[in-house]
Amino acid sequence: MADNERVDVLIVGSGASGAAVAWSLADTRMRILCLEQGDWVKSSELPSNGRDWEARRHTDFDISPNRRGRDTDYPVNDDNSPMKVANFNGVGGGTVIYTAHWPRMHPSDFRVKSLDGVADDWPLDYWALERFYEENDRMMGVSGLAGDPGVPPRHPPMPPVPLGKTGTRYAQAMNRLGWHWWPSDTTIATTPYEGRAPCINLGHCTPGCAQGAKASTDLTYWPLAIRAGVELRTRCRVREITTNELGMATGAIYYDADGQERFQPAEIVILACNGIGTPRLLLNSASARFPDGLANSSGLVGRNLMLHPWPIVSGHVADALDGGRAPMNTMWSKQFYETDTSRGFVRGYTLQFGRGTGPASEAIAGAASGRLPWGRAHHRAYRKLLDHRVGIGVACEDLPEEHNRVTLDPVLKDSHGIPAPKIDYAISENTRLMMEHGIARAEEILAAAGATGIQASRTVLNSPGHLLGTARMGNDPARSVVNGWGRSHDVKNLFIVDGSIWVTSGGVNPTSTIQALALYIADQMKRRLANLFD
Amino acid sequence: MGNDADTGLSAAELGALRAIAGAMIPADGGLGMPGADDPGIQADIVRSLGRDLVPVRAALAAIMTTAAGGFAAMDPDGREALIERWFAGGGEPAATFARVILGAYYRDDRVLLAVGMEPRAPFPKGYALDQGDWSLLDAVRGRQAFWRDDRIGAAGTATGTGGER
Ligand SMILES: Cc1cc2nc3c(=O)[nH]c(=O)nc-3n(C[C@H](O)[C@H](O)[C@H](O)COP(=O)(O)OP(=O)(O)OC[C@H]3O[C@@H](n4cnc5c(N)ncnc54)[C@H](O)[C@@H]3O)c2cc1C
8 A cells, every 4th residue: 555645634525514624723733634525616617608508507516425426425325315426526625516605503503402401402502602603604705784783793704685575575475474584694795705706696505606605625724724834635535543552543544546555644634525435434533443333432423413304495485586597595584593482393494595597497397296287288387486485494303313324335345346325314303393393484484475286395306415423523422422622532533523523513504513513622722732732 | 129338228118217207397399498309308317317217217117107008199198197197196216217317407508598598507607696685674763682692580480672782
């Protein structure tokens, strides 16, 4: 096996968290290397450059790695889960194809045990992260509007994405009902921002942004980190983290772009492979010294997987609205976010208001839902659908349960023969009650907006790619995998910074918090450099 | 008969595809819509089968079996009824088949123009988006903060106090 030159810090994974931690640590002048299994994605190769842009959402830009099937992807056995795994494996990770919705966790999300008697409190609170949220908002470039009474103060550097016809329609309905709404924070540039051009409304942001208005970390953190001396090596898939007789990590064995097996020695190893990739790598790193997988003395590696069940309620109104010619994000509502036990469940959800979709996608959704008939009635029915869609997502907090977990599949392997992850996941009773409450409220809102043919999709279409909780943080080594600043309890030079360290999930899209946490951990590491392994 | 070298479909399958697609989305001269059996659209469907070839073949075979070989002889009402019935219970092959037909149909220039869309890629021109009516936010702006502040009060009582700190 070929050996590389030793580095001070080895980061595995270049997505949301890997990029943020690399950038933050760069000012230490340590030698930092990131290994990423995927490629750089060129903006000229993104779907919205071509007439086949909608079709490519079902092929090389599908959100499911199983369907996408690039050689840089790894398969995930998600047969035993009503929710399917979505991700992207390349420089920028999931941020290349995310929707760029940018809510933060609420302060109460970090204190669910103290406030509501469920799950566990986090070992840190919102206020410890606040300045990292702010720093991350500036780095990613956030559009939004200060002054929202539903969330703690924040200062988006750019104005919000326009309400448009669709947002106006929702706002009228929400005002009629007297419920809270506010324009969503998003990482879509609405003005020129740090070399990024403003949004020109290419449509749903998920299959990547050819304009470069959406903040993916290949555009935000990485250019700065690389300029500051960090090395990023693509098409390098890490198979396992190695350890020595002292129980310290020594580096990683990986396959390079030519498929050659290599050893990368490192003083510090940081995992940023997401809530599925990180437990997979830890479990694949089992050895005589760590027979149950690395950093797994608690037995919690892979457990407590949280996926955010996300029903979508949709209907169609008589007037033509924005359709799919604008970002999906319009506004959010925090009306039902905080616990109200009279609802029959604890914790809560964000309502996320979407726009329409493209011409083929509208037809496909219409056929699947039975709204669009085949035959001679097809064309007239279609005209009532295209550009008339309204839809609300119910972003439910998913509480941790140990039986929801990532393990290694006994049969399935990736293209290098490395065992693939398998997930077992079921929706809890509390979440089910929350989902039904949210669906009923969304139906009321859509009815108030004048929609007809209102339907709820409970889980079938849901794969939001929020992969959380499988290497949770905590102060008790028996009940957590990493400590309150991301260091493994068992292996003192091994850190985890991605979504797997979450203790609970909140009812929000996770990436602003994932990155704020990564910046917080990097800051803690820098403060403790002299005695990092004590 | 052998398979078409480019598509993997036999001539019989291509014929079935044309007949079924034409029944799913027939032409409508009044609205300016071609049918999905239009040669240009058929060529696009066939070209884009790719990884969906297997379920599409399964769908064609299943529909033809359901029609007991008589699809071509059915009148439009009969074809539509059969197709609606089959799609309702067709599972994954039906969903894939629908996606392939609709994906090609709704990117045809004539179709897009007839439904009021410009036949072009989104980039680089993009689209315009109205600001909308921001005055609607006035109803919310003045409200008291209602996120639950964990720094004050006991469990369940700490609402409505979030301010700049
Ligand atoms: C379709 C979609 C829409 C989304 N929309 C939103 C949204 O609107 N708002 C929001 O907040 N979040 C959204 N998300 C979620 C968001 O993408 C993730 O929360 C975020 O990217 C997770 O960051 P991470 O650092 O934990 O991991 P990732 O960003 O997933 O990065 C992990 C990286 O590690 C690499 N990797 C994994 N294993 C290995 C290995 N063994 N060797 C080398 N490299 C490896 C992967 O290739 C990948 O690049 C969305 C996700 C998807 C898929």
